Amino acid sequence: MSHRIVLTADRTLMSSYNGSMFIGFAACFPRVLPRWLYKRVFCPSQPHTRGEVAVAPAGLRKIQAALLRAGIPPEDIAIAHPEHLSKVIDSKTQVVGINSSDPLGLGPASSTFCSLLGRESYTAYFFRRLMRDRALRTSRAKIIVGGPGTWQLSNGSTRTELGIDCIVEGEGELVAPKLFMDALDGRPLPPVVTGGPVPVGDIPLVVGPTINGTVEISRGCGRGCEFCNPNMRLVRHVPMDRILEEVKINIRTRRRITLHAEDVLRYKAKGMKPDRDEVVGLFERVLELTSEVGISHIALSSALTEPNLIQDLSALTGATKGRRHLYAQTGIETGSPSLVSKHMKGKAMPFEPEEWPGVVRESFKLLSDNRWVPCGTLVMGMPGETREDVEKTVELVEDLRQYESFIVPLFFVPLGELKEDSFFKPESMLPEHWMLLAKCIDHDTHWIPQLMDDLFAQNRLSRAKSSAMKLASWYMQRRLKESLELMRVGKDPRQTSPGISDLEDFQEEEAGRAHS
Ligand code: SF4
Structure with missing residues (x-):
């Protein structure tokens, strides 16, 4: 069957990573693992039928829903597996929409791991492979690329080299339908389009299951860190009935749901303090539909502002009774109050920047006491960072050693308000940065065996897969x-x-x- 529109994403986005975002960091690793090990064990592929996937990345599902809402018939749209495009793209295909998160491997995680190890990331490798796919290259279809990684494609010659006709920066649901219609009607496409924040009422409901049952509950953040994507400024919360609709759509194929927000704890919050009743209410309703509910991200300051909420969620999800752990990604960024004050005052709120290291320590303890396992990211090389700032971060990481967690040090990448600054590189690392890197590796290697055992048991990973990962x-x-x-x-x-x-x-x- 022919489709006028084909949506796809590179191979690193077509995986559930065995249900774990911790393992998802493997996408940003340099290509040091054998390809079979990476693809079969770390990044297992979504299954497909004649090239079409039944479970798709959440970003593609939102664009598919926006196109349907604009009146494009469902049979005109296919979501294709990137390694089987030849089964889906044919002479009738007029537009290919591609979701990208790190197309050139310049994102914080890839640029850190790869500049240290001197190889390109899986994200960059698989994006290039996708763009060189024979079916795509020989097709006359227009290519539109969107997703959080499009800032890496702002250079016109890079786009030309990759054969991209148009990139959509920012949020795509409002601007994508017109672009796709223009392409279908043979009208020229602008090289770059910026999609502003989409009002919550205009965020469409997905029409099919998403990878890891990802259901967006809020969009944006509002804490205003200078190095973050400006689209994060405006917070919008998805109404409960719409969230439950998406949960129902997802659990038709799998029971696991991941509630996604930049800070799940601030669902429906009016300010920086979580609204305990709203979050508990949301979890109760979702848990009526499925017992397997996970969380994407939280803010440490939110956790510490409302410690009872952490206890509530552990009790509701069965973590308190030892049936499972709750995993969540969070930003530690630094142990230096002066850097918090300079670049990310909002991250600590309602606490003061001076309190930040204490907030991190206490919230890690709170999370650990309630069987949560955080994956915390750090930023090295922020503009103005001094030796003393790095030493404070080293001390903080030492203090976190007692809590089961994963700590990922990242190089500063110039984004948001700091986009005129430079990428941080290994050549600029102070001795203290190397010591910090070593502290993080020591922390992680201390916890990896325990983390793997807990995670693999919870996600019911096969013995062969867990043995390969341990090896x-x-x-x-x-x-x-x-x-x-x-x-x-x-x-x-x-x-x-x-x-x-x-x-x-x-x-x-x-x-x-x-x-x-
Ligand atoms: S807290 Fe996180 S998501 Fe929010 S602005 Fe800061 S870096 Fe961005």
Whole structure:
């Protein structure tokens, strides 16, 4: 069957990552794992039927819903698996819409891991493979790219090289339908279109299941960190009945739901303090439909402002009784109050910037006491960061060691109000940055065995898969051993130690093992 519109995304976005956003960070790893190990174990593919997927990334589902709302017939639209485009794109296809989150591997996680290890990220590799797909290259269809990674495609020659006709920056639901209609009618497309914040009433309901049962409950954040996407400024909360509709659509195929917001704890909050009744009410209603409810992101200051809410959610979801853990991503960013004051005052609110390190410590304790496992990100190299600032972050990470968690240090990437600044690079790392990196790796390797056991049991991962992941983790730790010793004393290990730059040998060793 022919489709005039084909929607797709690169291979890293077509995976549930075994139901874990922690494993989802693997998309931003440099390509050091053998391809089969990465694709089969870390990033297993969504199944497809004749190239079409039944479960799709939430971003593509929203665009599909916006196109349907604009009157485009359902049979005109297909959501395709990126590695099977030839089964879906044909001579009748007039537009291909692509969702991208990190097309050139310039996002904070990819640029950090890859600049340290000197290889490109899986995100960049698979996006390039998608854009070079034969069916796409030989098609006459117009190519429109949207998603949170389009800032990486702002350069006109990059777009031309990749064959992109138009990029949509920002939110797409209001601007995409006109662009797709123009393409269907043969009208020219502008190279760049900016979609502003979509009013909550105009955010359409998805019409099919999303990967990991992702259901958006709020959009935007309102804390106003200078390095964040400006679209985050305006917070909008999706009404309960619409959330429940999307939950019902999702649980037709799988029971697991992930409630998505920049801060799930502030669902329907009027200010920075969570509205306990609203959040508890939401969880109660969703739990009437399914027992498996997860959370995407929370803010540590929200957790500490309303500690009873954390207890409530643990009790409601069965975490208190030891049946499961609750996992959530969160931003620690720094242990330095002066950097908080300079670039992200809103992150600490309703607390003061000076209180931030204490907020992080106490909220990690609160979360741990209630069987939550946070994955906290840090930013290294923020404009104006001093040696003393980094030392404060090192101290903070030391104090968090006692709590089961994962800490991901990221290089500063110039975005939002700081977009005129420069990318932070390994060459600019102070000895304290290397020590911080070592602290984070030590923290994570301390917790990884426990994390893996908990996560794999909760997500019912097969023994073969969990063994393969444990083997890969053990191998990486072994190869990093010498480098870590240098980093712990503030030295750049890239020139003197083989481990950090030669991880690609794993591919050869594994290939050799496979042939022997
Ligand atoms: S708290 Fe997070 S989502 Fe909100 S503005 Fe800051 S970085 Fe962005």
